[in-house]
Amino acid sequence: MLQKLRDRTSGWAATIVIGLLTLPFLLVVDQGYMGGLGANSVAQVKAPPTWWSGAPSWWPVSKVWRHEDVGVEEFRQRFEQERMQQRQQQGEDFDPRAFESIENKRRVLEGLIDEKALLLAASRAGITVGDAAVRDYIESIPAFQVDGRFDATRYQLALSSQVPARTPRQFEELVRQSLQQSLLPSGIGTSAFATEAEVDRILRLSGETRDAEVALLPLQEEDAAAVSEAELQAWYDAHKNDFLHPESVAIEYVEVGAGQLPAPAEADEATLRSRYQEERARFVEPERRLASHILVRVEAGADEATRKAAEEKAARLAGEAAAEGADFDALAKANSEDPGSRDSGGDLGWVERGLMVAPFEEALFAMQPGEVRGPVKTDFGYHVLKLREVDAGAQVPFEQAREELAREQAQADSERAYSELTGRLTDLIYQNPSSLEPAARETGLQVQKLGPFTREQAMGVAAAPGVRRAAFSEALIEDGTASDPIELGPNHSVVIRVIDHAPEQARPLAEVHEAVEAAIRADRREKAAVAAAEALVERLKAGEALADVAAGAGAEVVPLQGLPRGAPVPSQAANRILFEAAPPEQGKPSVGRFGLQDGRQAVFVLDAVHPGKPEELSKEQREQLRGQLAQLDGAAAADDYVRRLRQRFVVVVQESQL
Known part of the structure; x- marks a missing residue:
């Protein structure tokens, strides 16, 4: 049998067959071995070598490509940092489920990809940092x-x-x-800069003022014409989103907090003394040492000769500091290369264990008061140490620790009672998740009802963002089961169940008949006001004076002299329209209209445009503006560089790792 198999797997035909069978296995080999995206990466930024810019990306040529990976752990750490920032900024409104969206993850990843692209570009350019x-x-x-x-x-x-x-x-x-x-x-x-011409142009535009006359037209009278049923239906059909019942829910809930827990009994003396004995180590003032040092710094990567010279200098200083009558403070001020302690004579203050690097700490805590020791080698260089005083610490007596122990015991008892009650409630609810009554009855708690309420208008426990998120979640609405305990605060939680749900829906026309009619009449009035204003604008374009036009319309004329750009006069939107209007030409007025928030319309005549005066700006202010413009241009150029860099490089993203 084996011989037949060997016979049939020899020769050129068998070789081809075996090769074809092997090919699929090669294709599923971890891409990391071939310069691709490995299992520990979320994304990879790749570029061909600078000496072969047209190198193909397929294996084995891809082995000469350079790449930077965004590791899974690196992405997770950055995503957690972003989560913490969002939670700090949004407070109780922070929604952890919404934050976990793929859009957020992709946004964080895009930032990391930009960083890797910059790192790869710097590496390809031979940039190093000393x-x-x-x-x-x-x-x-x-x-x-x-x-x-x-x-x-x-x-x-x-x-x-x-x-x-x-x-x-x-x-x-x-x-x-x-x-x-x-x-x-x-x-x-x-490298960005702003020219004198650019600065002058910005100053002329930003400092521009305009002279205008504005005629404020009176409100249009109410449209007395009847509104037909057909008009009502047509408006209602076209604006159904204006007449919606918002989604609402009603809930029942069981609350567990201080009000439902018995006051913890005062801990007896024996319990406190037993706890004190078990935790004696907590009530010990740690040993600390008052120390000074002289640092002879050695830079990372220094050669052996430099290190040897620094060690010899430290040894010499240690000898001088240990000599009788030596002034350690003076030696430190003259020789120490630690800027944080040099000017105070090398004083490090009181040092406890765990504060210093290991070699420094081991030497310091092996010394006797008054002793000088050195050189002591650390990553910073060589140290000369002087131990000035030792505070051995002491055991805090029970009487002094009793109050703290009693407070901690009461807190622990309260937390234990809360945990036991919450755990028992949760277990009972899991046995019958479609009702809170049995679990509440068994635990002596009360079932309360709340609602209906909407997402925007909630009260009581529903005012807590976590409760609202759960109450409007698809799972609780569809299943009708109880939620997990929702934390409202320390030792304070609530379990809820949705008992009624009303989806967002259009209110029937009969219910909003008056509101629809009012909307139609308001729309008629607005259109009539705009038409009247447009007619007046045409008369102004034809050459009539604003005073005559305004008098005929019963309008009030308001002069606006020296109106600055961006001022909210008459409103922000009106100011923008006034500054978008073309400057007046000889014999041809620049006119227009705008609406006001109260429903009135206004027509205007633009009389003059006064550019800003660059010469009025001081030299210091001008230079400050030039710097700001250069920064804006520089930031835009840097963003454009990163964008173009991404286009030149190959970016591969492992979506499954997100």
């Missing part, structure tokens, strides 16, 4: 400064408190990458 530039940028960040100077201790604390925590080296690489991808667009942005 250690000195990274260090200078980090030291300029206010969050890492004390009294306006970079402080190494605060830097370490800030990095360790981030989520996720980062080491200094990881943060430096992050800064390096950010600077690298921003150099090209920022260079384009800062």
Whole structure:
């Protein structure tokens, strides 16, 4: 049998067959092995090498293409950052379900793709960012400064408190990458400029004023003509969305909160003492040490000779500081390269465990008061340490901790009672989700009813955004089952069930008959007012004076001298129309009309246009304006650069990873 199989799988025909069978397996191999999009990426930005701009994208030539990936974890972190920002901005109105939309995810991804495109462009252009530039940028960040100077201790604390925590080296690489991808667009942005002619043109336009006369026409009289049933039906059919009943629901609910929980009993002495013994470590003032240091800085990437010289200098300073009668403060002020502590004689204040990098902390907490030790090597360079004083800490007695323990015990008892009641209620509701009565009866709670209410007009517990979202959710409306507990606040929640739902629907004509008739009459009045104003405009174009036209129409003429652009006079929309009107020509007035919010119409004659006066602007103001125009042009140019960059590169998105 095996021999027959070998015989039939030899020769050129069998080779072709085996090759054809192998091809599908090659096509399903992870694209990451062939320069494609791997399983750990959401998107990839690719470009051919600079030395072969026309290189095809198929494998194996794609191996020479350069690419930057948007990793799954990177996308998730950025999306979570955006979620936190939106929650802070919107407060209780933040809807977590709506935020999870594919549109939001795509928007966040687009920003990351732009960053990767810039990073790839910088890499292709051979742009690098040196250690000195990274260090200078980090030291300029206010969050890492004390009294306006970079402080190494605060830097370490800030990095360790981030989520996720980062080491200094990881943060430096992050800064390096950010600077690298921003150099090209920022260079384009800062290269923009505004000419003197552009500045003058902007000043003439923005400072332009206009002289006009406006005739405010009286309100049109009510149209007394009857409104036929056919007109009513036609208007109603064309404007049904103006006469809608909004969607509404009515709910029943069970509330669990402080009002439904018994007051927690006061904890007995034995319980508090037992808890104190179990948590003695909490009530210990930690050991702390009063320290000073001298830093001889060594830059990342320094050669061995530089490191050796720094170590020798630190050793020499340690010897001088340990000598009898040495003035450590003076040595630190003269030699330390830590700008955050140098001017105060190297004073670091009281230091507890966990605040400093490991080598520094290990040395400091192994020293005796008055001892000088060094050199101590860290990522920053070499340190000379002096321990000035030790505070060993002490156990806080029970009597001093009792009040805090009692408060915590009462809070824990209250939370436990709330959790037990909520859990029991939830379990009972799951057994019979189509009614709240049985579960409420078993737990001694009360079923209450609310509504009907709309999305915009809600009261009571329905005023909480989470309750409204659940009440109008498709699941609760269609199934008629109870919701999960909805949190209203700490130890305060509610379970709801929709008992009645009225979808958005047009109100019948008979119900809105008067409103439809009023709308028709208002429309007639508006059309009549516009027609009357248009007739007056034609008379003004024919050469009649505004005063004569206004007198015949019973209109009030209001002069507007020196009207500035953008002023809400007579209204924002009217101002825009006045400044869109063509300047008057010799013997040909510039006239027009506009409507007011109260339903009146106005006609106007534009008498004169006065351009702004660039010469009246001070030199400082002119330079400030020039800078602002350059910034606007630069920002537009940078955006255009990124857009064109995206067109030149190949962007592949793994939609399933979103």
